Amino acid sequence: MDSANETLAALLAVNLDRHYEELVSLYWQQLSVFVLRRTRHFQDTEDIIQETFMRAYLALERYPGERIETLKIRPWLYKIAWSVYCNHIGRGKLPLIVPLEMPDDTPYLEPEENARMQPEELYEQAEQRQELEALVEKLPAHYRDMVSLYYFEELSQKEIAEVLNLPLGTVKVYIHRGIRLLRKLLAEQSNHKVG
Amino acid sequence: MLPLGKQPPSRYIQQSNEPATQAGTVRAPSPAINAILGRLGLARESDEPEGNEAKLTRDLTDPSWTVRVEATQRLGKIGKQAPLALLLVALSDQQDSVRAAAARALGRNPRPAAISALVKALEDAVWVVRAEAALALGTMEEFAPLEPLLVAAHDPDAAVRAAAITALGELGAASARELLNAALQDDDWSVREAATLALANLDEQAALPPRHALNRHLNGDPVQPQATETDLPQLSAPDSTSSLPPSASFARWLERIEAFQEQLTASEELADPADAPARTETTSASRSSASSKRLHHATVLRKWPLKLTHLAEGLLIALLIVGLLIAWFVIATRPSTPQRKVGSGAFTTYHGHMSSVTKAVWAPDGQTIASADTRGTVSIWQAGTGHTLLTYPQRGTALALIWNSSSTLLVAYGEPNRSLQVQELTIGTTPPVQMIFQRTNLPGIPSVAAWSVNQQTLAFDTGEGSVEVWNVSANLNLATFQEPHTRYAELLWSPDTPALAMLSTTGQLQVWDIYTWQNIASLANNQSATSAIWISSSHDGGSMFFVTPDGTIMKWHYGQGSQAVTPFLTTQTYNAANINGLTLSDIALSPDGIQLLLATSDGSVQARDATSGNLIYLYQGHSAPVNDIEWSLDSRHIATASQDTTAQIWQEP
Numbered sequence: 001m002d003s004a005n006e007t008l009a010a011l012l013a014v015n016l017d018r019h020y021e022e023l024v025s026l027y028w029q030q031l032s033v034f035v036l037r038r039t040r041h042f043q044d045t046e047d048i049i050q051e052t053f054m055r056a057y058l059a060l061e062r063y064p065g066e067r068i069e070t071l072k073i074r075p076w077l078y079k080i081a082w083s084v085y086c087n088h089i090g091r092g093k094l095p096l097i098v099p100l101e102m103p104d105d106t107p108y109l110e111p112e113e114n115a116r117m118q119p120e121e122l123y124e125q126a127e128q129r130q131e132l133e134a135l136v137e138k139l140p141a142h143y144r145d146m147v148s149l150y151y152f153e154e155l156s157q158k159e160i161a162e163v164l165n166l167p168l169g170t171v172k173v174y175i176h177r178g179i180r181l182l183r184k185l186l187a188e189q190s191n192h193k194v195g
Numbered sequence: 196m197l198p199l200g201k202q203p204p205s206r207y208i209q210q211s212n213e214p215a216t217q218a219g220t221v222r223a224p225s226p227a228i229n230a231i232l233g234r235l236g237l238a239r240e241s242d243e244p245e246g247n248e249a250k251l252t253r254d255l256t257d258p259s260w261t262v263r264v265e266a267t268q269r270l271g272k273i274g275k276q277a278p279l280a281l282l283l284v285a286l287s288d289q290q291d292s293v294r295a296a297a298a299r300a301l302g303r304n305p306r307p308a309a310i311s312a313l314v315k316a317l318e319d320a321v322w323v324v325r326a327e328a329a330l331a332l333g334t335m336e337e338f339a340p341l342e343p344l345l346v347a348a349h350d351p352d353a354a355v356r357a358a359a360i361t362a363l364g365e366l367g368a369a370s371a372r373e374l375l376n377a378a379l380q381d382d383d384w385s386v387r388e389a390a391t392l393a394l395a396n397l398d399e400q401a402a403l404p405p406r407h408a409l410n411r412h413l414n415g416d417p418v419q420p421q422a423t424e425t426d427l428p429q430l431s432a433p434d435s436t437s438s439l440p441p442s443a444s445f446a447r448w449l450e451r452i453e454a455f456q457e458q459l460t461a462s463e464e465l466a467d468p469a470d471a472p473a474r475t476e477t478t479s480a481s482r483s484s485a486s487s488k489r490l491h492h493a494t495v496l497r498k499w500p501l502k503l504t505h506l507a508e509g510l511l512i513a514l515l516i517v518g519l520l521i522a523w524f525v526i527a528t529r530p531s532t533p534q535r536k537v538g539s540g541a542f543t544t545y546h547g548h549m550s551s552v553t554k555a556v557w558a559p560d561g562q563t564i565a566s567a568d569t570r571g572t573v574s575i576w577q578a579g580t581g582h583t584l585l586t587y588p589q590r591g592t593a594l595a596l597i598w599n600s601s602s603t604l605l606v607a608y609g610e611p612n613r614s615l616q617v618q619e620l621t622i623g624t625t626p627p628v629q630m631i632f633q634r635t636n637l638p639g640i641p642s643v644a645a646w647s648v649n650q651q652t653l654a655f656d657t658g659e660g661s662v663e664v665w666n667v668s669a670n671l672n673l674a675t676f677q678e679p680h681t682r683y684a685e686l687l688w689s690p691d692t693p694a695l696a697m698l699s700t701t702g703q704l705q706v707w708d709i710y711t712w713q714n715i716a717s718l719a720n721n722q723s724a725t726s727a728i729w730i731s732s733s734h735d736g737g738s739m740f741f742v743t744p745d746g747t748i749m750k751w752h753y754g755q756g757s758q759a760v761t762p763f764l765t766t767q768t769y770n771a772a773n774i775n776g777l778t779l780s781d782i783a784l785s786p787d788g789i790q791l792l793l794a795t796s797d798g799s800v801q802a803r804d805a806t807s808g809n810l811i812y813l814y815q816g817h818s819a820p821v822n823d824i825e826w827s828l829d830s831r832h833i834a835t836a837s838q839d840t841t842a843q844i845w846q847e848p
Binding site for chain 2 (some may be wrong): 021049054067083
């Protein structure tokens with residue numbers, strides 16, 4: 001947990017009302033972007049973000065002080081936002097489509113830091129961030145969400161598993177396959193340009 | 196290059212003119228923050244003085260809701276000295292942000308006088324207000340009523356469910372443990388999380404010293420006579436029963452008295468007159484080595500065997516008298532007369548529900564039961580075996596159930612989106628459920644509904660003053676009764692005529708003809724009812740039993756322009772044991788009109804003669820209050836739906 005998170009969490013534990021504005025101020029933009037990528041609708045995004053922060057406040061009101069102090073605020077907010085978003089679009093749970101019975105410790109599912117650099121490379125190659133975003137958008141929904149959370153929102157695989165309420169192994173599989181698909185899409189696009 | 200995640204799309208960043216305060220971190224624009232804090236009823240905190248009462252009163256009536264929110268928040272900061280009346284005004288403000296702020300302020304300065312207003316706020320149309328009200332009730336300690344929170348724990352909104360569950364955990368409501376366990380399976384993670392924390396809270400409180408834990412339980416149980424229980428002889432250390440629901444706790448109290456009595460009896464048996472002298476001698480002899488005085492006493496006893504015998508007899512008689520007095524006390528304070536028949540064994544106990552069972556309805560063939568619980572789940576099961584035939588989970592509230600054949604059930608649901616739906620559940624078809632009727636965009640959330648005996652006509656309240664009557668198969672509106680600002684506690688169809696009795700939450704009882712739209716009768720203004728049932732009706736008049744706010748059961752006859760109200764059963768009669776706070780949770784008349792069943796808040800059901808009111812028997816198969824009693828058509832069997840999450844089938848013992 002980074003020190004900024006720790007500081008804010010400690011302040012919230014002491015006086016929620018006084019410091020809640022700080023939490024909204026810090027995370028509003030990130031969450032808005034995250035939601036807007038999915039809804040592509042400003043009004044819907046605003047509604048979802050407002051509700052996210054309202055639910056977050058109510059939850060903090062319920063939590064004991066120790067719970068707030070140890071809270072990883074950012075992934076926790078993403079988890080709430082994801083839940084509100086899913087309710088908003090009428091999707092209760094992330095659909096599970098691909099086989100997921102892969103053990104968490106499968107070697108090739110450990111892209112971690114090296115793999116995190118790959119989209120940066122893709123970014124370099126794609127030149128435009130919008131282009132990369134457009135490519136990610138072409139991924140099937142279950143890959144798109146994972147890849148987006150992992151690379152754009154910079155959540156760890158464990159945090160994504162927590163946000164989406166999925167097993168860690170499932171998250172690793174989705175990210176791995178999502179990246180593979182992304183590479184393929186990029187290659188196809190490059191070939192098309194060359195052609 | 197900045198990390199990808201810290202670069203919002205250019206489109207969206209153009210919406211915000213706020214500068215980035217840190218590398219890669221863009222702060223939220225003020226309007227966005229204001230909107231969120233505003234909806235939460237959170238004013239920016241300032242160091243200004245709270246202001247005097249006159250100013251706060253003025254501010255609370257200010258046209259701007261932001262001013263009212265701020266005033267409410269200031270009231271909250273004043274603490275318990277804040278005028279309660281002002282907070283209650285804020286709690287009924289037209290702006291939901293103000294209501295939310297008021298509920299929060301009341302929770303941070305808990306005062307029992309606010310409880311009823313907070314309970315009402317649990318029904319607010321806005322989820323934030325309901326959630327804040329639930330949290331506030333959780334701070335009321337021993338004064339908080341559990342039942343509204345148990346209901347709120349099934350709210351359609353996850354934040355409200357989580358808040359109610361947290362409140363139950365804060366209150367140490369051990370009787371809610373089952374509900375909390377069920378909430379661990381909730382669809383929403385925040386509710387599961389709240390349930391985990393609440394259960395941990397309960398475990399912590401269970402680990403408190405026994406006396407403390409017992410007091411907490413008693414404090415949460417207004418029915419329980421606290422002083423009596425704590426003054427009981429401590430025959431054994433309080434055990435896990437301190438977490439039992441009220442009726443079970445009371446039963447345990449009686450058991451302890453009985454155990455005490457048994458100990459006395461045992462001591463009496465030891466004092467058998469036949470060997471009294473010998474035992475006295477032995478006892479005296481054994482003690483003789485300890486004291487010369489006692490040795491002397493023993494010697495005297497040996498010298499005076501006749502006196503010793505008399506002494507032993509006297510002691511024995513005294514013990515017997517004490518024992519008889521205690522036995523009389525136990526019998527007199529039991530909630531039933533022991534000479535009456537007492538039953539507790541059900542033919543069938545259905546365990547398929549995860550929450551309080553609200554309704555149980557017999558199918559026409561008498562073989563199948565449909566039951567509904569507070570989570571909206573409807574189960575159809577065999578009365579003889581308890582085998583589940585169909586389960587239909589629904590988020591709305593199952594308001595009324597009726598069978599229109601032995602395999603088809605109609606369920607009217609009140610939906611939180613201000614609609615009413617009728618679903619048809621059929622055993623053995625695919626799909627087993629289809630919606631056959633719907634009313635949307637109602638002014639409020641329907642809270643009561645009733646099916647007429649023709650199985651096609653449904654009466655329901657629209658949540659805001661009116662009652663609509665529809666033939667659901669023809670989708671035909673038969674009548675709409677408008678009574679502004681009225682909420683209804685019950686709607687009751689006459690079994691014989693097209694008359695509908697409407698009981699408002701303020702106690703008004705009126706009977707209407709749904710075809711002529713004429714008021715047939717109204718209970719006099721000096722009378723008030725909390726629940727009612729039909730006895731009979733005809734075109735000339737009718738009669739009903741109704742329960743007054745003080746618990747008396749009255750009989751109401753009306754007809755030919757006149758009416759009469761006569762007391763039928765007083766509280767003292769059905770509460771002969773004088774159990775503190777005993778109330779009626781339901782009453783039901785047998786189809787043959789011979790027996791009247793009374794469900795009392797200790798979980799018992801009393802069967803009484805419907806003419807004389809005399810007690811016939813007592814049924815004690817449930818461990819929590821019975822919500823609904825339904826007779827089979829032949830008046831031989833009874834189905835009861837209880838807060839103990841079971842439904843039971845039983846008959847007269």
